[in-house]
Amino acid sequence: MKSKKKIKRPKPIYFDSAATTRQKPPQVLKAVVDFAQNVGVSHGRGAYQSAIKANELVFATRLALSKLFHIQRMDRILFTKNVTEAINTAMKGFLKSGDHVVLSGLEHNAVIRPLNKLKADRGIDYTLITANSTGRLNPYDFEEAFKPNTKLVCLTHASNVIGNINPVEEVGALCAKKGIAFLVDTAQTAGVIPIDMKTMNIDFLAFTGHKGLMGPPGTGGLAVSAKWNLDSFIEGGTGSNSDKEEQPQQWPDKFESGTQNYWGLAGLRAGVEFLLKNSVLKIRRREESLMNQFLTGIEKLKGVKVYGLPPGFEKDRVAVVSLNVEGKDPSELAYELDEKYGIMVRAGLHCAPLAHRTIGTYPVGTVRFSFGYYNTEKEVDKALKALREITN
Ligand SMILES: Cc1ncc(COP(=O)(O)O)c(C=O)c1O
Numbered sequence: 001m002k003s004k005k006k007i008k009r010p011k012p013i014y015f016d017s018a019a020t021t022r023q024k025p026p027q028v029l030k031a032v033v034d035f036a037q038n039v040g041v042s043h044g045r046g047a048y049q050s051a052i053k054a055n056e057l058v059f060a061t062r063l064a065l066s067k068l069f070h071i072q073r074m075d076r077i078l079f080t081k082n083v084t085e086a087i088n089t090a091m092k093g094f095l096k097s098g099d100h101v102v103l104s105g106l107e108h109n110a111v112i113r114p115l116n117k118l119k120a121d122r123g124i125d126y127t128l129i130t131a132n133s134t135g136r137l138n139p140y141d142f143e144e145a146f147k148p149n150t151k152l153v154c155l156t157h158a159s160n161v162i163g164n165i166n167p168v169e170e171v172g173a174l175c176a177k178k179g180i181a182f183l184v185d186t187a188q189t190a191g192v193i194p195i196d197m198k199t200m201n202i203d204f205l206a207f208t209g210h211k212g213l214m215g216p217p218g219t220g221g222l223a224v225s226a227k228w229n230l231d232s233f234i235e236g237g238t239g240s241n242s243d244k245e246e247q248p249q250q251w252p253d254k255f256e257s258g259t260q261n262y263w264g265l266a267g268l269r270a271g272v273e274f275l276l277k278n279s280v281l282k283i284r285r286r287e288e289s290l291m292n293q294f295l296t297g298i299e300k301l302k303g304v305k306v307y308g309l310p311p312g313f314e315k316d317r318v319a320v321v322s323l324n325v326e327g328k329d330p331s332e333l334a335y336e337l338d339e340k341y342g343i344m345v346r347a348g349l350h351c352a353p354l355a356h357r358t359i360g361t362y363p364v365g366t367v368r369f370s371f372g373y374y375n376t377e378k379e380v381d382k383a384l385k386a387l388r389e390i391t392n
Contacts, residue, residue: 162308
């Protein structure tokens with residue numbers, strides 16, 4: 001009988017942290033297991049000791065998030081299963097027939113798809129603000145698009161395609177001046193760059209737990225400023241006002257029907273506490289340094305086009321780099337990187353076709369490298385070496 005020869009695969013390298021952070025701080029996994037093994041019950045339902053511990057977990061998670069994002073009112077932090085659900089909760093609870101929305105041309109499908117649904121169902125209207133070819137947005141283009149019926153502005157804090165950090169402070173100030181609500185999608189920035197809900201004038205801060213916040217998938221939320229009210233997104237059991245057949249109106253119960261993801265929240269709490277302890281700036285410095293190493297190395301390669309801001313503007317981008325190699329389809333390049341070098345990157349449109357139209361890569365897309373806190377310089381060197389071999 002022939003002996004089966006094992007094919008030696010290179011050690012895998014993960015450069016897809018913009019999709020989800022694969023490696024989490026050990027405290028996160030420990031917190032999930034601890035909760036599952038030692039508490040394991042719902043909050044807000046029972047009065048026994050474990051139920052009180054579950055209440056404490058939910059409170060502590062809100063508290064950690066309120067510190068991280070400078071959220072004024074803890075009762076206005078609503079847990080959802082991800083940022084997509086948070087954005088849907090905000091838009092569908094807020095927008096009414098005849099409302100107008102302004103959004104950037106760098107938004108994820110998590111923003112444009114619910115808006116298009118609302119356009120079809122409720123007759124809302126929207127204006128897209130296009131960025132220039134390097135992905136820069138001009139805040140005053142937003143102001144020019146305001147109409148008397150503009151009720152909401154949506155802006156992703158950083159593009160998940162090209163990494164540009166968008167002018168959230170400037171747009172927030174313009175919205176506040178006009179009394180227009182401001183929704184920020186922090187999927188690519190929460191836990192990576194500092195966010196202050198108050199000074200940035202954010203009314204709806206939508207976050208996801210499984211990326212920079214280092215938590216498990218299935219966690220996320222929406223923080224809502226005290227200025228605005230929302231209709232509930234789903235209704236059901238909340239453990240409160242159980243004698244009433246109508247949805248309770250107090251926050252956050254109004255928005256948190258059904259049993260919550262406690263295992264996930266235990267991990268999210270540990271992730272956010274890890275960030276508070278280590279400081280977001282430390283994470284940012286690490287990721288920026290890896291991105292700079294990559295961008296500097298890439299500059300020397302022939303036939304590689306990097307999208308987004310030109311060299312010298314690294315401070316204005318998160319560690320997300322989109323590129324294409326001349327003569328190669330993005331999916332072909334991503335396959336080769338994985339197959340030959342064990343390098344995991346994402347190819348295609350990254351759920352953000354609007355952004356690709358802006359940078360001129362629609363419909364084929366790009367290959368996206370995104371760096372996380374746990375990546376190393378050695379791994380970046382390996383990626384550069386692989387790209388050098390491929391482009392040669
Ligand atoms: C900018 C942006 N918005 C929204 C999302 C959706 O995130 P989630 O799948 O966690 O809801 C992502 C992640 O893919 C993203 O990068």
